Amino acid sequence: MHVQSKSPVNPAAFSDEVEDEIGSVEYKLFTLADFLDVLARDDGPGDPPFNLAGTSGHDLELGGELAFWVRARDGIDLDQNGQPDHELATERATERLRDAGYDARAYHVQAKHLDDTPGALAAFAREVSGRGHHILEITVGAPEPDGIPVQLFTATLA
Numbered sequence: 001m002h003v004q005s006k007s008p009v010n011p012a013a014f015s016d017e018v019e020d021e022i023g024s025v026e027y028k029l030f031t032l033a034d035f036l037d038v039l040a041r042d043d044g045p046g047d048p049p050f051n052l053a054g055t056s057g058h059d060l061e062l063g064g065e066l067a068f069w070v071r072a073r074d075g076i077d078l079d080q081n082g083q084p085d086h087e088l089a090t091e092r093a094t095e096r097l098r099d100a101g102y103d104a105r106a107y108h109v110q111a112k113h114l115d116d117t118p119g120a121l122a123a124f125a126r127e128v129s130g131r132g133h134h135i136l137e138i139t140v141g142a143p144e145p146d147g148i149p150v151q152l153f154t155a156t157l158a
Contacts (some may be wrong), residue, residue, distance in 0.1 A: 002069070002086075002087060002108070002109055002110075002111035002137060002151060003009060003069065003087040003091060003106050003107070003108060003109070004067055004068065004069050004089050004090065004106070004107050004108075004109045004151050005067070005069065005091075005092045005094040005097070005104050005105065005106050005107070006065050006066070006067045006068075006105055006107060006153075007065060007066060007069055007094075007102045007103055007104035007105070008060065008063060008064065008065050008066075008102070008103055009031050009032050009034075009057075009060050009064075009066050009094055009102070010027055010028060010031035010032075010035075010060070010061050010063060016094040017053065019138045024072060025063075026090075027061055027062055027063065028061075029061070031060075031061050032060045032061055032066070035066065035097075035102065036111070037050070037109065037120075038097055038100045038102070039070070039093055039096065040099070042097075043096075046076070047076075047096075048073050048076065049073075049081055050070040050071075050073065050089065050092075050096070051069045051070060051071045051073075051122050051144070052068055052069075052071075052098075052145075053068075053069050053070055053141045054068065054139050054140060054141025054142070054149055054151065055067065055068040055139065056107035056130070056137065056138065056140070061152065063126055065109070067137060067139050067153065068090075068093075068139070069086060069090045069139070069141070069151065070075045070086065070089045070090050071082035071084075071086055071089065072085050072086045072088070072089045073089060074091035076089075077092060080095040081133075088122055090106065091106050091130075094106045100131070109151040109152060109153050109154070110133065110151065110152040110154055111149065111150065111151045111152070112124050112144045112149075112150055113144065113146040113148065113149050113150075114147050114148045114149075114150050115147050115148075116143065116148055117148070120148075121150065122151070124150060125152070126133060128152050128154060132156055133152075133154035133155065134154060134155045134156070134157060135152050135153075135154055136153050136154060137152070137153040138150065138151070138153075139151045139152075140150055
């Protein structure tokens with residue numbers, strides 16, 4: 001299992017006015033860019049910018065969510081053996097977003113690097129479903145030396 005962060009990028013602002021030309025819900029423009037700016041911000045030598053490794057989302061500027069994970073930052077996000085740790089980096093990115101007022105949360109997801117071959121994604125989906133998980137969302141990253149990273153956000157129903 002791996003860690004993925006999910007957050008709304010634009011909370012809705014409900015209107016109390018009753019006027020035909022004003023909708024029931026108001027959304028701001030540029031909210032995705034503002035959200036991404038928080039991750040791309042350089043907060044100094046101990047807290048450099050985050051680089052997205054994979055992302056997906058829906059209805060981003062209309063109250064939806066962005067799911068993502070980030071690459072480990074050089075010399076910053078290291079595990080106890082001194083190796084780059086993208087899970088730690090993703091948790092730190094989630095914390096930065098929360099500090100900026102976003103409702104970001106880290107989740108454990110099913111993850112695997114897949115070969116770029118027909119049927120690889122179907123086999124992974126079958127493997128995860130075979131373990132009793134319902135697949136709710138998929139996030140795919142850019143190809144890496146180990147293959148194409150795929151994360152599946154799942155639910156187990158009782």
